[in-house]
Amino acid sequence: MLEPSLLDKRILLIIGGGIAAYKCLDLIRRLKERGAVVRCVLTRAGAEFVTPLSVSALSGEKVFQDLFDLTDEAEMGHIQLSRDADLVVVAPATADLIAKMATGRADDLASTVLLATDKRVLMAPAMNVRMWQHPATQRNVAQARQDGVLVVGPNEGAMACNEFGPGRMAEPAEILAAIGAALAGPAQSLAGRRIVVTSGPTHEPIDPVRYIANRSSGKQGHAIAIAARDAGAEVVLVSGPVRLDDPPGVTIVHVETAAEMLDAIKQALPADALVMAAAVADWRVARENAQKTKKQAGSGPKPLELTENPDILATIGTSSQMRPQLVVGFAAETENLIENAAAKLKKKGANWIVANDVSPASGVFGGDRNTVKIVSRDGVDALPTLSKAEVASTLVSRIADFFGDDNRHSGGQAG
Numbered sequence: 583m584l585e586p587s588l589l590d591k592r593i594l595l596i597i598g599g600g601i602a603a604y605k606c607l608d609l610i611r612r613l614k615e616r617g618a619v620v621r622c623v624l625t626r627a628g629a630e631f632v633t634p635l636s637v638s639a640l641s642g643e644k645v646f647q648d649l650f651d652l653t654d655e656a657e658m659g660h661i662q663l664s665r666d667a668d669l670v671v672v673a674p675a676t677a678d679l680i681a682k683m684a685t686g687r688a689d690d691l692a693s694t695v696l697l698a699t700d701k702r703v704l705m706a707p708a709m710n711v712r713m714w715q716h717p718a719t720q721r722n723v724a725q726a727r728q729d730g731v732l733v734v735g736p737n738e739g740a741m742a743c744n745e746f747g748p749g750r751m752a753e754p755a756e757i758l759a760a761i762g763a764a765l766a767g768p769a770q771s772l773a774g775r776r777i778v779v780t781s782g783p784t785h786e787p788i789d790p791v792r793y794i795a796n797r798s799s800g801k802q803g804h805a806i807a808i809a810a811r812d813a814g815a816e817v818v819l820v821s822g823p824v825r826l827d828d829p830p831g832v833t834i835v836h837v838e839t840a841a842e843m844l845d846a847i848k849q850a851l852p853a854d855a856l857v858m859a860a861a862v863a864d865w866r867v868a869r870e871n872a873q874k875t876k877k878q879a880g881s882g883p884k885p886l887e888l889t890e891n892p893d894i895l896a897t898i899g900t901s902s903q904m905r906p907q908l909v910v911g912f913a914a915e916t917e918n919l920i921e922n923a924a925a926k927l928k929k930k931g932a933n934w935i936v937a938n939d940v941s942p943a944s945g946v947f948g949g950d951r952n953t954v955k956i957v958s959r960d961g962v963d964a965l966p967t968l969s970k971a972e973v974a975s976t977l978v979s980r981i982a983d984f985f986g987d988d989n990r991h992s993g994g995q996a997g
């Protein structure tokens with residue numbers, strides 16, 4: 583386990599009301615041992631589980647409990663308290679605290695500090711397994727993540743309430759490692775690399791008002807662009823039509839059709855890597871109608887004549903001139919995942935295929951989570967079910983490993 587030095591780092595620890603609050607006393611001790619300055623906010627419910635006296639004795643600091651405490655406000659207002667930290671840690675993060683974070687409520691000191699802070703927030707959720715699994719909590723966690731809150735745990739195991747499952751707060755050593763990682767910031771492992779990422783569906787026009795499309799939301803592709811940017815890469819994101827904000831700090835090229843996407847990629851090359859996360863339409867209409875196609879009374883609809891789109895991944899992956907050193911494709915499959923992905927790896931000249939199950943039951947399209955397998959010549963690497971942001975950061979660290987390794991043993995171009 584990572585044992586970071588936290589010399590002079592200022593941690594604001596918000597202790598919520600859960601049985602796991604006792605673990606915070608150990609966390610405070612470990613933080614202090616590593617040189618951190620720890621200030622604590624104890625919620626009213628938190629004070630039912632640990633006493634202000636033990637928190638202040640271990641932290642060596644005054645404990646903050648009340649939003650309307652006149653002395654506290656005179657000495658250090660809640661706004662200053664929220665800013666005067668390098669990192670805000672919420673542990674245990676109860677269902678109630680997470681709901682407040684997700685909705686921006688500020689009705690006590692803890693939630694007000696969380697809304698007022700301009701620092702990163704790391705939370706360690708802890709609650710009963712059913713409360714954790716409740717769609718409302720999952721929605722709130724997803725929202726908090728989207729707002730940039732970092733999450734450690736919860737772990738699976740036996741709970742104080744005699745139930746079993748996810749909901750146990752991460753152990754102090756795990757929280758400590760997450761604090762170290764959050765304070766270190768993302769490693770610039772792709773500094774100096776240029777990466778082209780594609781995202782979203784393509785729209786293939788039938789006439790001026792209709793088009794052929796697919797269900798891709800672009801969430802996975804955009805998350806990869808963001809993760810590559812955070813790792814220091816120069817990123818060009820070629821995106822089909824999506825309902826997502828343009829990520830700051832990347833060059834974005836908006837396209838509609840597969841043909842436009844191929845052109846945009848050619849323009850963006852040369853690059854070190856191409857990640858084809860877009861769900862490119864395989865076919866387009868052979869002859870796009872210049873005018874809106876009208877109904878013909880009595881004669882029924884005219885069949886649509888389709889023609890094949892260029893296979894972008896194969897075009898670039900098998901080109902001796904254009905091919906980046908690393909080419910990553912995706913394989914959206916509803917059956918025979920590995921076989922189909924392995925076939926695509928070969929046919930399209932990719933180093934890796936990130937295979938995902940997009941059968942309706944998987945909820946991948948439009949959802950926030952993804953279960954993928956990275957298929958390369960070396961074999962199959964099955965990742966657990968992760969958020970799309972986590973899939974993206976895992977993939978980006980694999981990409982960084984690839985470039986960190988001169989021999990590029992992790993799957994050269996498939997032949």
Ligand code: CTP
Pocket residue numbers: 840858859860861862863864891892893894895896910911912913914915926
């Ligand atoms: N792809 C591409 N150009 C196309 C079709 C797909 O570049 N015209 C890329 C996708 O971006 C993805 C990979 O190829 O990285 C696999 O896409 P997928 O839709 O799963 O495969 P297809 O080749 O369309 O095969 P099939 O529809 O038979 O599953």
